[in-house]
Amino acid sequence: MADFVPPPLWPEIGLEPVPSPEDGLMAACRPFVAAPAHNQALGFPGELVEDWETRAVARLGELLAGNRALRVYLDACVGCGACADKCHFFLGTGDANNMPVARQNLLRAVYCRHFTPAGRLLGPLAGAGRLDRARLDSWYGYFHQCSQCRRCSVFCPMGIDTAELSMAAREIMNSIGLGQKYCNEIIGKVYAIGNNLGLPPPALADTLEGLEEDVRDESGHDVRFPLDVRGAEVLLVTPSADFFAEPHVDGLIGYAKVFHQAGLSWTLSSYASEAANFGLFIGSVEQMRKIALRIRAAALDLGVKRIVFGECGHAWRVAHAFLEELAGPFDFLDPRYPRPQHIAEITADLIRTGGIRLDPDANAGMVVTLHDSCNVARASRMGDEPGGQFTLPREIVRAAVPRFVEMHPDTTHDRTFCCGGGGGLLTDDLIELRIKGARPRMQALKQVVEQDGVTHLCALCAICKSQFTKVLPAYGFDREMMVSLHQLVGQAIRLGTSSL
Amino acid sequence: MAAELAMAAILVVAASALLVGLTLRIVLYARTPAPLPLATTPAPTGRVGAALRVGREIVLFPSLWGADKPLWLAAMLFHLGLALVLARHLRYVIEIPPAWVVALQGPGQLGGILMMAGLVLLGLRRTLIRRVRKISRPTDYGWLLLLLLIGGSGLAMTYRWHTDIIGLKAFLAGLWRLDLVPLPGDPALIAHMVLAAALIALLPVSKLLHGFALVFSPSRASPDSTRLGERRHG
Amino acid sequence: MAYEIDGKVIEHDEEGYLTDIAQWSEPLGGVIATKEGLAMTPEHWEVVNFLREYYAEYQIAPAIRVLTKALTKRMGAEKASNKYLYDLFPYGPAKQACKIAGLPKPTGCV
Incomplete structure (x- = not known):
């Protein structure tokens, strides 16, 4: 199963010239069609x-x-x-x-x-x-x-x-009856098991236990990863990739350390063990609502006061813009936090108020650039001011690493390029498309790597992280360049009071 | 008076088509539910801010400025020119034009030239840039041609074959009183009026509607207000 | 879409994952690996066997992190890296190793 090998990036500094359009170059590129069982599980005709x-x-x-x-x-x-x-x-x-x-x-x-x-x-x-x-x-x-x-x-x-x-x-x-396998199979897994990955509750519990062990071994602190804890203050809803993939897991460890250090009681839910909402990708308000209602049910069941979303781009779009309409009203939440929050809002706020302290020296040698994830950048907000979705993650990166570098302005903020794997395309059958679609981002990355010595690419979306981990090597970069926003936080945060 | 009757009919039909068509379309847009907020962010958090955003788009084309500056220039030349030309034309339908309409007669003539320059640039772009050529439908060229003919016949009357403005004005004033007054028979004038009537009549059922559609465009017109405790329903 | 082994036909999906995971056997794992262009070594089998053990208990493949940890515990510190796993399974340890182990493909944003 050899991957598509793209032509080398443009040798010049700057963005590549626009290609001349040709017909049919990608006409043969199409994802696998969903099997009847995948379609029927969602109430669509099988064929x-x-x-x-x-x-x-x-x-x-x-x-x-x-x-x-x-x-x-x-x-x-x-x-x-x-x-x-x-x-x-x-x-x-x-x-x-x-x-x-x-x-x-x-x-x-x-x-x-x-x-x-x-x-x-x-x-x-x-x-x-x-x-x-x-x-x-x-x-x-x-x-x-x-x-x-x-x-x-x-x-x-x-x-x-x-x-x-x-x-x-x-x-x-x-x-x-013409569904796409990747999206429909995954939505079916959310209904059957609770998340895109198909991770059953016992496996989730085991994974979290393992993480507690790892963090204890590495930091000496008893950072908890609670699951289904009734009465917790915060329900954290995060993409299931955070339980499974690299560098996603390192982001999850970062969230846990932030909650730990801030003294916020929190929990994950095995019922709503997925932030992603692929109902958006297939344009189905009905599926989107069904998935969103799981979050509402979990929040009510666990009696939490706040809902916080982990690093997932389109999930944050759904949470920020649609959740109230799809699954509201959320009048049972703490009136000070009546809407879902993004983990980056909590972390940025704690950094500002001194609730947590980050030590950039812990990330010594890292020169980091930030990929603005498309759904966060162009379909949501963080904080109270428009554009907070750009400033808050940057504040966090700057606080966590010794040096932060911006990529070409035509490729960041609301002009950011998609990673090439969003919208339900993060599947192996579309790998050639994904590699080609990542090209503009890779070109911008090449520029800051060559000019500014950037060592790491940071993102706050599970799809971006998996996509880049996959396509970076195709363009000659090291896959380990990819880091989660809260991985940087987790590595830089000072735990305990003795070190303050 | 057969020619006058035909022209009167054409104008009345065109104006009615415009009014009825536009009203129906606007009512349809306004009544179609928009259950989910779809603003392209960063977006203003309030309704006033969102309305200002749309207003800016209509007047200054900031998104287009960010996308393609030569295209912005061509589009601005055309639309600004058209606005001046339309303002100038008010004196043909208003018996005693207000001072500002009189003051716009000079700029209005310039507007005609700007408009034509914009159209020529848009046409060149459509034919010369491969990307744009590939996405062009036959009707896209059709609209350009129609506008060029209307503008061309108008400029011809301004600079070359002057028409009997007094006679035209009398004819139009007569229409308001349901009274057929003789219309000057210049071919340029007849062509200009018939083509303009066609344009007006077809506006509500064509892409020329885009300015009105923009007012309802959810990515620009909806506020990013979900955090202000506002429940939205269709 | 099927693998053939000892005259038996074992069906797989578009991507080569077994349709019925109960039909897996070690020789079949070898056949799948060959199709993937991999020459199986004891190190490869170590990973595949761990995946199958984990799957038997949890009905899902382990996270990469769980896998590296387990390998480290069993086989020593030089195996405690992502890179080691990618060297073994260039198409991604989770997906390629699962395919060879006859397990379903991990789905989602991974």
Whole structure:
């Protein structure tokens, strides 16, 4: 199983030139189709239904009636091309259909054909077209080459967000029995077991026990990793990758040390042992709600006063922007913290108020740059001020390491590039796409590695971390460059009172 | 008076199509639920801030400025020029134009040139840049052509084949009183009016609607307000 | 989609993971490894065997950290690294070793 080997990065300093678009370069790239059992577990038809074209158009009509964004975005595009060179997948693949407007037009054609007078009258002249088998195939291929990162929406003069269209297209495909294996299998595991990984409660308990042992051996402090503790102050909801993968686990250790040092009682839940909500990726409000309700149930069951989210990009989008609507009201929480908080908000606040102290010398030799994760950057906030999602993680990194370096300004903050694995694409069957999609980020990383001696790339999203761990070596970087935000905290935090 | 009757019918139909079409579309947008807040962040936390954000987008195109500066320039030339031209045209429909409309006659002429320059740049961009050419539909060229013809016929009347403005004004004033007054028969004027009427009539069912759609665009128009204790429902 | 061993056909999914994990045997593990381009050594088997033991108890593959810790306890400190595991299983210790061990693929953001 050899990985795709990308051409070397551009030797110059700066971002790579924009490729000239070509048709069909990535036409063969498509993720595995979900098996009937995976689809049925979510209430979707097992296989492509007989009258799929009719039912897909009908589903589009329903979505149009229920989602203003979809309707406005399908109407508003003037085809100016401002978005065309903004998508990491276009920049990395050169496939014409990976220009956001071209991707949108795959859906817009069907909308025009069935829902606009111009499309009905003029057909292809107005860009309208039927959802025939060829178009359905291109939907499946290219709407699974969008990581729903919203970078295009930042630049669109109408604010059109391709993510909304790709979510709608995936929802329509699911409704006719054409689901994607990776997302649907995972959502099924959340319902059956409680998390994306399929980690059963006894395994989770064993993993946490092991971590307590490790931290005790390494630090001499009795840092706890509580599970299902009733009456705890804080319920921590974190991606299950934090229990499993590297460097995610090191982030989890960081959260635990922060809670420990701040004297906050906290607990994980074996029922809501997952922050991620892949319902977002497949554009299904219903699935998103079902997954979100698990968090509500766990919070009520354990009687916690606050809900805190660990490092997961899209989970934080759902938590920050959607959770109240999906699973609210959260009126049982402490009125001072009526909304979910991000662990970075807690840590940054503790650093400011002196509740914890970080010693950058503990991370001596590290020169760190920060990858702003797309859903955190463009779909959420931290703290009270807009832009806190950028300033708070930076405050934490600066406090934890001797030197922090920014990457090219066109690749950070709300202009950040997706890691190439978001939006339900973090699967081995899309590895070539993932490697190509990471290219713009890798180019920006190369610049700071060469110019500023950056040694580590920090992220606060489980997908980003797994994706980069996988693709860094393809571009000649060491996979161990990848660090979790709270890994830096965990390594730098001074535990106990004696050391203060 | 057959020609006058036809022109009157065209104008009335176009104006009605615009009013009815636009109203229907706006009502449809406003009534379609937006259950989830979808602001592209960082976003203002309040409704006033979000409205200002949309206002800025409509007037200054800041997102486009960040995306592509030559495109911003072309778009700004066209839209600014169009705004000046429309303001200038008010004197044809208002019996006694207010002072500001009179004052805009000079800039309005300049506006015509700016608008045409913008259109030419947009057209060149669409045909010369491969990326943009690849995403262009036939109708995209169609709208450009239509606007160029309207602008061209207008400029022709301003600089070359001057038309009988007094006669035109009398004709339009007559329409308000449901009275058919003779219309000057210049081909440039007839073409200008018919094409403009077509544009107006088709606006609500075409991409030219984009300015109105922007007002409802959730990524720009919704506030990032979920922390202010505000429950949102469709 | 199937492996063949001793004339028997053992089905696997698109990615080579066994459809029925009960059909695994050590020789089959060897066949899968060969398909993956790996020459199995005692060090490889050590990892595969630990994965299977852990799976038998917890119905999931162990975290990388648990794996390195176990290997260290059993086999010594030089095995206490991620890098050691990636050297053995270049496609990622969790996924590739699970495949050879006949276990389901770990899913999610990993």
